[in-house]
Amino acid sequence: MAERRSQIVLGIDPDPMRLWPRALAMVQARGTVAERAGRAVSAHCRLLLEAAGSECVAVKPQVACFEQLGAPGWSALAEVVADAARRGLVVIADAKRGDIDISAAAYARAFLRGTPTPFGDVEGLGADALTVNPLLGRDSLAPFVEAARATGAGLFVLTRTSNPGAADLQDRELADGESVSDAVARIVAELGRPAIGARGLADVGAVVGATAAGHLARLRAAMPAAVMLLPGIGAQGASGEGLEAAFAPGPAGGLVSASRTIADAHERDGGDPARSAAASARRLRELVWERYA
Amino acid sequence: MAERRSQIVLGIDPDPMRLWPRALAMVQARGTVAERAGRAVSAHCRLLLEAAGSECVAVKPQVACFEQLGAPGWSALAEVVADAARRGLVVIADAKRGDIDISAAAYARAFLRGTPTPFGDVEGLGADALTVNPLLGRDSLAPFVEAARATGAGLFVLTRTSNPGAADLQDRELADGESVSDAVARIVAELGRPAIGARGLADVGAVVGATAAGHLARLRAAMPAAVMLLPGIGAQGASGEGLEAAFAPGPAGGLVSASRTIADAHERDGGDPARSAAASARRLRELVWERYA
Numbered sequence: 124m125a126e127r128r129s130q131i132v133l134g135i136d137p138d139p140m141r142l143w144p145r146a147l148a149m150v151q152a153r154g155t156v157a158e159r160a161g162r163a164v165s166a167h168c169r170l171l172l173e174a175a176g177s178e179c180v181a182v183k184p185q186v187a188c189f190e191q192l193g194a195p196g197w198s199a200l201a202e203v204v205a206d207a208a209r210r211g212l213v214v215i216a217d218a219k220r221g222d223i224d225i226s227a228a229a230y231a232r233a234f235l236r237g238t239p240t241p242f243g244d245v246e247g248l249g250a251d252a253l254t255v256n257p258l259l260g261r262d263s264l265a266p267f268v269e270a271a272r273a274t275g276a277g278l279f280v281l282t283r284t285s286n287p288g289a290a291d292l293q294d295r296e297l298a299d300g301e302s303v304s305d306a307v308a309r310i311v312a313e314l315g316r317p318a319i320g321a322r323g324l325a326d327v328g329a330v331v332g333a334t335a336a337g338h339l340a341r342l343r344a345a346m347p348a349a350v351m352l353l354p355g356i357g358a359q360g361a362s363g364e365g366l367e368a369a370f371a372p373g374p375a376g377g378l379v380s381a382s383r384t385i386a387d388a389h390e391r392d393g394g395d396p397a398r399s400a401a402a403s404a405r406r407l408r409e410l411v412w413e414r415y416a
Numbered sequence: 417m418a419e420r421r422s423q424i425v426l427g428i429d430p431d432p433m434r435l436w437p438r439a440l441a442m443v444q445a446r447g448t449v450a451e452r453a454g455r456a457v458s459a460h461c462r463l464l465l466e467a468a469g470s471e472c473v474a475v476k477p478q479v480a481c482f483e484q485l486g487a488p489g490w491s492a493l494a495e496v497v498a499d500a501a502r503r504g505l506v507v508i509a510d511a512k513r514g515d516i517d518i519s520a521a522a523y524a525r526a527f528l529r530g531t532p533t534p535f536g537d538v539e540g541l542g543a544d545a546l547t548v549n550p551l552l553g554r555d556s557l558a559p560f561v562e563a564a565r566a567t568g569a570g571l572f573v574l575t576r577t578s579n580p581g582a583a584d585l586q587d588r589e590l591a592d593g594e595s596v597s598d599a600v601a602r603i604v605a606e607l608g609r610p611a612i613g614a615r616g617l618a619d620v621g622a623v624v625g626a627t628a629a630g631h632l633a634r635l636r637a638a639m640p641a642a643v644m645l646l647p648g649i650g651a652q653g654a655s656g657e658g659l660e661a662a663f664a665p666g667p668a669g670g671l672v673s674a675s676r677t678i679a680d681a682h683e684r685d686g687g688d689p690a691r692s693a694a695a696s697a698r699r700l701r702e703l704v705w706e707r708y709a
Contacts, residue, residue, distance in 0.1 A: 136518065139533035147534060160533035187515055187522035191531040192538050193494065197487040219515050221549060222480055223579040225429065226510075229480035238484040240432035240453035241440060245485050256514055258551040258574060260581025281551060286516040288553025292599060296591040303596060306585060 129408045134382025136185040142167040143396040161195030168203040174397035178404035181213035213251045221256030231270035252277040277326045282307045285332025285355030308345035319348045336365035343368040351377045357384025370415040422701045427675025429478040435460040436689040454488030461496040467690035471697035474506035506544045514549030524563035545570035570619045575600045578625025578648030601638035629658035636661040644670045650677025663708040
């Protein structure tokens with residue numbers, strides 16, 4: 124972060140119907156529809172990384188956008204992860220997975236680790252971090268923590284998401300006065316406690332919507348060592364103000380994630396997609412760095 | 417169900433290191449490690465379906481087990497879905513997905529629908545139903561409901577899962593006296609209400625662990641039209657008793673899911689994997705049918 128003067132995460136949410144024209148022009152007319160779409164998505168993401176990657180410290184590919192293309196989508200995701208890693212970017216796979224015992228372990232292998240088979244080991248995606256859903260409780264998170272700790276990776280647990288529907292369950296008050304999100308925050312703190320580094324930050328972080336600034340101070344108090352991944356800037360309406368509590372442990376306490384704000388900047392300003400994306404990412408980087416570093 | 421006299425869902429959770437020997441013998445020595453593992457998993461699932469499919473009404477592939485093999489795993493999953501559909505089995509993709517707006521819509525396209533691209537439509541997986549995680553609230557479920565309703569598919573919302581960790585959040589009591597699971601059950605009922613069929617069952621169902629029999633009556637009261645998908649029999653310790661409330665709307669009110677109990681039956685009885693799986697599925701089918709049909 125210090126080197127790049129950036130706390131920005133480049134969200135990568137490619138919509139096959141809104142790819143940059145240059146990416147479409149790069150795709151050769153061979154293979155199945157899904158294979159061509161996968162190559163186009165991969166090319167789009169490469170151009171986006173090339174344009175805006177240097178303004179960011181991390182990327183956050185939205186796995187759903189790749190999964191909708193089936194096997195070729197997974198291949199495209201693997202290419203994007205490898206390309207981002209080559210550019211020195213931390214890769215946060217936004218998969219929001221959550222399942223029990225052996226299934227959670229299988230997801231952890233898919234994204235963080237690798238899978239033993241009778242034919243040899245199948246490489247995992249090699250992400251540096253993964254978003255996970257805590258609804259199934261501590262034992263469902265344990266295999267993710269184990270895999271992350273074994274590979275030097277991290278987790279971001281959905282704690283208070285950026286959407287209006289977060290009020291339906293996450294904001295509900297429990298009988299003892301805390302909210303469901305508060306209960307999640309305490310689990311996040313507990314899971315991360317054995318692995319707090321020299322800077323006071325743990326390997327288990329939290330997703331907290333930048334739209335939920337009113338919840339930030341309380342959640343930060345419950346999980347003082349968690350890195351907060353803060354989506355919701357721009358397209359979802361958050362301005363980037365009021366996030367001080369996220370950065371209380373220091374400039375690396377928060378990661379501000381933006382997707383459409385950067386990739387679709389040309390749709391607002393009418394410029395070249397790559398140039399608009401770069402300018403948009405730079406503006407956001409400077410704004411956040413000035414305010415919270 | 418009436419035709420097959422079965423309320424059994426065949427859970428398909430292939431572990432590459434525990435595939436049936438006959439499946440391994442079928443795999444040709446070409447391609448990458450992941451491709452060979454994917455073909456082995458696909459062969460294993462085909463043999464399992466051949467052996468035990470006719471005792472069941474549905475299959476429930478655990479997506480994590482396929483995803484851990486990357487793109488070849490997704491190809492194997494697509495083959496298993498197609499094979500199960502050919503055998504007249506309802507396919508419930510156990511993906512436990514949950515995300516906001518455009519990402520939820522992308523997952524719904526991946527599993528239920530299909531994705532428009534500039535090169536034509538990419539087919540979705542073609543599942544008949546999908547398990548989804550409700551933590552992000554109503555607006556995160558809406559794209560799944562829309563896609564399911566458009567394609568005649570169904571959803572199973574995680575309501576009270578079968579693992580001990582379900583107590584951490586799902587069983588917590590809210591300030592108004594209901595539990596988090598109760599709140600989910602009310603959302604399930606609400607989402608399904610516009611699409612209750614002639615038999616009194618909705619297209620939005622619920623995952624309720626068979627290990628959580630003590631919660632069943634209360635949850636059934638909150639969502640009288642929901643089909644309950646009941647995992648946890650066998651390997652996870654549930655006996656199959658005490659599930660009457662699930663079947664209150666009729667024999668199709670509940671679906672009893674079993675995975676390792678069937679696929680790994682030979683490890684307990686020492687017989688041929690296919691014969692042991694068939695016998696185990698038949699016993700379970702008869703036991704459940706006798707008790708709840």
